[in-house]
Amino acid sequence: MSLADEGAFRAFAIARRPALRRSAYLLCGDWHRADDLVQTTLVKLYVAWTRVQGGGPPDAYVQRILVRCFLDERRRPWRRESPVEFVDLDAAAERPADDMLDLRSALTRLPRRQRATLLLRFWLDMSVAQTADALGCSEGTVKSQTARALTTLRDLLGDPALLMEESS
Numbered sequence: 001m002s003l004a005d006e007g008a009f010r011a012f013a014i015a016r017r018p019a020l021r022r023s024a025y026l027l028c029g030d031w032h033r034a035d036d037l038v039q040t041t042l043v044k045l046y047v048a049w050t051r052v053q054g055g056g057p058p059d060a061y062v063q064r065i066l067v068r069c070f071l072d073e074r075r076r077p078w079r080r081e082s083p084v085e086f087v088d089l090d091a092a093a094e095r096p097a098d099d100m101l102d103l104r105s106a107l108t109r110l111p112r113r114q115r116a117t118l119l120l121r122f123w124l125d126m127s128v129a130q131t132a133d134a135l136g137c138s139e140g141t142v143k144s145q146t147a148r149a150l151t152t153l154r155d156l157l158g159d160p161a162l163l164m165e166e167s168s
Helices: 002-027 032-049 049-053 059-075 091-096 105-109 110-123 128-135 139-157 158-166
Strands: none
Touching: 002 032, 002 049, 002 105, 002 110, 032 049, 032 139, 059 110, 059 128, 059 158, 105 110, 105 139, 110 128, 110 139
16 A cells, blocks of 8 residues: 555544444444444455545445444354343342433344444435445345334334324
8 A cells, every 4th residue: 555545544544433433332332342343444444445545435335344344243152242240130120111211222122234224324324225235235125124123212212202203
């Protein structure tokens, strides 16, 4: 990679890192894992930088890498484990449900593809076609995943205004 290409990559990475980190956080719900996702994404982008840079702005490409890194990370078996010292079921039952069901916790309950679809469609404001391209699926799949995710979120959050909005 030439010095000019490396300088362009550094400028891009510095400028886009905060937005990538926020997007990664919305995908995984953990700032530390979000940092790991962004780092993995930027490494993959660096490897392909000379090819990507010639095709225009690499924003869509880097978002696609981020989502794919997230999906790949979730497939690894060691990520499915979450060790705890003890489980206090009584304390969890005493807390009111509305304290436990905020938007972030509701998002973590969604399947990873639905969460990725919502992130791309509503947080990053991508079209159905762009989201389908980023996820490597059809536009119909994006639409159905979006509808299922929103229905699940409405059910989890139990907000009457959201439920009324759906029926009207």
